[in-house]
Amino acid sequence: MKIKQIGPFNGDIIDTILKNRNIKDIDTFLNPNSSEDLNPFDLHNIELGANVLLAHLLIRDHIGILVDADADGFSSASIIYQYIKKIEPDSHISYFLHDRKSHGLTDEISQKIASSTIDLIIIPDAASNDVDEIQRLYYMGIDIIVLDHHEVDKMPEHGILINNQLDVNKNTNKNLVGAGMAYKFCQALDKILDTHYADDLLDLVAIGQIGDISDISENEVRNLVFRGLETINNPLVKIAIMDSFGSLKGLAPKDLSFSIIPMINAVVRVGTKDEKDLLFRALNKIDDGRVWNVEKRKKNKKTGKFDKILVEQDIYDIAFDMMKKVKSRQNSMVKKSLEKLKNNTSIYNEGGISIAxxxxxxxxxxxxxxxxxxxxxxxxxxxxxxxxxxxxxGSGRGDEKILSSLKDWCNETGLIEFAQGHANAFGISIPEDNFEEFKKRTHEVKKNEFVYEVDLIVRENVNRSIIEDVTNNKHLFGGKVQEPLLAFIGIKINKNYIRQKGSMLAFYENGVEFVMYGAPDGLYESLKNNFDRQITMDFIGIPSVNIYGNKRTLQLVLVGCERSGNYDLIEEVPDEVTVETIIF
Structure with missing residues (x-):
C-alpha cells in the first residue's frame, strides 16, 4: 500500500482534518448560521409559483403532487404536502407515485395525471427537462409548478419552472436539492402569508439533502441539515432512528444514511404500489390517530412454538415494519441475483472492468x-x-483505486448511449451493436498505483484518544467533507484476536476493533495459516464506534490492510513540532 499524510499534524486531530479539507472559515463550519441564506424571492418564478398555488387554494381547486422515486423525491413531496395542509387543512390534495424507480413525467405518470381531476400539479425534484409532457398537460388546462435542482437542457415554454441551476436567477444556491428547493418555496409562502411553518419541516429537508449527496460543507445547507437533525419531528423518522441508534441526540448526517434513507430507497426500488403508498401516508401523517389490530407471531416460552397474537399498531409502526420487510426482501433479491451470476458464465471478467x-x-x-x-x-x-x-x-460502480471516474471513462469510449449520475455510481445504456467493442475496450483499463491520502499516520501503537476524538465529532463530516482516514502502521496483533464471520474480517488490539467488510477471498487464511503467534499489520480506515446494548466499541472501518513491510510512504509531511506532539 502507498500512503501519504495530507498535511502536518498540529496536535488537534479535528483542526488538522478540517484544514486538510480546505475549510477556510473553521468557526462558521463548526457553527453554521443563516447569515448567507438565499433569499427565496431571488429564485426566478418563485413568487409567481407561490401566488398560483395560493390562487388555486383560494377557490378550493384540486391540487396534485408528483412524488419522485428516491429519498429526496419523497421528502420534497412530503414538505409540499404537509405545508399545504398547515396553511389550508381542508385542501383537496392527491399524490402520484411511480410504479417503478422512474423519474419525472413518464408516459405512465403523465397519463395518470391527465386522467385525474386535478387543476394544478406540483412536481418537486424532477421534470425540468420534460418539455413535451409539460406542454401536453398545460394544453389540457392543468397548471404546472416544477421545483427542481437538476440541470436544465431547454427552458419549457409552459408551466412555472423554479430551479436553482438557472442563469436567470437573481441569486442562487446550487447546493440545494429537491428538498431544499421545496423548503425555499415554503419560505416564500411563509413571507407572503406572514406565517412560520417551513421550519417545522427541517427534518425532511435534512433527509433530502443528505440522501441526494449534496455538499453539506456549504454554510446554508449545513445549517439546514444541522437544524433538521436537532429537530426530528416526523413520527416515522423518529421510529427509524430510534431503532438504529436508541436516541435522537447527537445525530450526524451519516446516521440518516444508515437508518431512514436506505429504508426509503428500498421501498422505492422493490416495494409494491401499496407499500409505496403506505410509506408516503406515514411520512405525511395521513391516518394519524388511527389504530389497527395487527396479527403478530410471538414465541411461546413454554412450548417453543410461535403463537399468533393481536397487537394494536398505528400507521407509523405498521409502515416501519413494512420498511424492514422490504429492506430484507431487497437484500434477498440481491443475494439471489449474485447466486445466479456465480452459477453461470454471465460475468465478463477478462478486462479491467467486470461486466455482469x-x-x-x-x-x-x-x-x-x-x-x-x-x-x-x-x-x-x-x-x-x-x-x-x-x-x-443498468448501473455502474467504480473503484477510484483504478479509475477516478468510471462514468467519464465509459462516456469517453464513444460507444455508449449515456452514462449519467455520479462519477462512480451511475446509470448506463450501451447499444447492442457496440457491446462487443465496449467489452474489448475494458482491456485498456489497468490498475493504477493508488495512494491512500490519510489525515494522520500513527506508528506502532493504537491511539484510542484520536479515534475517540473523531467519533465524538462525527457530525462534522459527510457529503463533500470526506470522513477522516487514519493509518495505523506496524500494529502487532495476536492471531487469536483475528476473527472472520462471512465476508467480515476483524482484528482486535487495545480495545479497538479493526473491521473490514467484504474482505477479499483468502485474506483470512493467508494471515492465520502460518506458525507465527503474532503478526504485524498496517491498517487504513475510518474511525467509528459500534454500540450494541450497553457495550460501546471503538472501531476503525478498514478500506485497506496488509502485513507490515509492504507500505510505501509518499511525500510524507513531518508532524509539526508543538508542545502536544513532542515525545519525551
Whole structure:
C-alpha cells in the first residue's frame, strides 16, 4: 500500500482534518448560521409559483403532487404536502407515485395525471427537462409548478419552472436539492402569508439533502441539515432512528444514511404500489390517530412454538415494519441475483472492468446494489446490465483505486448511449451493436498505483484518544467533507484476536476493533495459516464506534490492510513540532 499524510499534524486531530479539507472559515463550519441564506424571492418564478398555488387554494381547486422515486423525491413531496395542509387543512390534495424507480413525467405518470381531476400539479425534484409532457398537460388546462435542482437542457415554454441551476436567477444556491428547493418555496409562502411553518419541516429537508449527496460543507445547507437533525419531528423518522441508534441526540448526517434513507430507497426500488403508498401516508401523517389490530407471531416460552397474537399498531409502526420487510426482501433479491451470476458464465471478467449480465429486466431495480457487490468481490470497477430493446442497460460502480471516474471513462469510449449520475455510481445504456467493442475496450483499463491520502499516520501503537476524538465529532463530516482516514502502521496483533464471520474480517488490539467488510477471498487464511503467534499489520480506515446494548466499541472501518513491510510512504509531511506532539 502507498500512503501519504495530507498535511502536518498540529496536535488537534479535528483542526488538522478540517484544514486538510480546505475549510477556510473553521468557526462558521463548526457553527453554521443563516447569515448567507438565499433569499427565496431571488429564485426566478418563485413568487409567481407561490401566488398560483395560493390562487388555486383560494377557490378550493384540486391540487396534485408528483412524488419522485428516491429519498429526496419523497421528502420534497412530503414538505409540499404537509405545508399545504398547515396553511389550508381542508385542501383537496392527491399524490402520484411511480410504479417503478422512474423519474419525472413518464408516459405512465403523465397519463395518470391527465386522467385525474386535478387543476394544478406540483412536481418537486424532477421534470425540468420534460418539455413535451409539460406542454401536453398545460394544453389540457392543468397548471404546472416544477421545483427542481437538476440541470436544465431547454427552458419549457409552459408551466412555472423554479430551479436553482438557472442563469436567470437573481441569486442562487446550487447546493440545494429537491428538498431544499421545496423548503425555499415554503419560505416564500411563509413571507407572503406572514406565517412560520417551513421550519417545522427541517427534518425532511435534512433527509433530502443528505440522501441526494449534496455538499453539506456549504454554510446554508449545513445549517439546514444541522437544524433538521436537532429537530426530528416526523413520527416515522423518529421510529427509524430510534431503532438504529436508541436516541435522537447527537445525530450526524451519516446516521440518516444508515437508518431512514436506505429504508426509503428500498421501498422505492422493490416495494409494491401499496407499500409505496403506505410509506408516503406515514411520512405525511395521513391516518394519524388511527389504530389497527395487527396479527403478530410471538414465541411461546413454554412450548417453543410461535403463537399468533393481536397487537394494536398505528400507521407509523405498521409502515416501519413494512420498511424492514422490504429492506430484507431487497437484500434477498440481491443475494439471489449474485447466486445466479456465480452459477453461470454471465460475468465478463477478462478486462479491467467486470461486466455482469442479469437474466431479466425484472432485476432492473437492484442493478446498482448488485454492482456494489460485484465490484467489491473482484476488487475492480463493475457494470451490472440487463438486455432490453436492443440495449444493455443498468448501473455502474467504480473503484477510484483504478479509475477516478468510471462514468467519464465509459462516456469517453464513444460507444455508449449515456452514462449519467455520479462519477462512480451511475446509470448506463450501451447499444447492442457496440457491446462487443465496449467489452474489448475494458482491456485498456489497468490498475493504477493508488495512494491512500490519510489525515494522520500513527506508528506502532493504537491511539484510542484520536479515534475517540473523531467519533465524538462525527457530525462534522459527510457529503463533500470526506470522513477522516487514519493509518495505523506496524500494529502487532495476536492471531487469536483475528476473527472472520462471512465476508467480515476483524482484528482486535487495545480495545479497538479493526473491521473490514467484504474482505477479499483468502485474506483470512493467508494471515492465520502460518506458525507465527503474532503478526504485524498496517491498517487504513475510518474511525467509528459500534454500540450494541450497553457495550460501546471503538472501531476503525478498514478500506485497506496488509502485513507490515509492504507500505510505501509518499511525500510524507513531518508532524509539526508543538508542545502536544513532542515525545519525551
Amino acid at each position: 449480465l442479469l437474466n431479466s429486466p425484472h432485476e432492473a431495480s437492484i442493478t446498482g446494489l448488485v454492482a456494489n457487490k460485484v465490484a467489491n468481490k473482484y476488487q475492480k470497477p463493475a457494470l451490472v446490465l440487463y438486455y432490453k430493446d436492443k440495449k444493455y442497460v
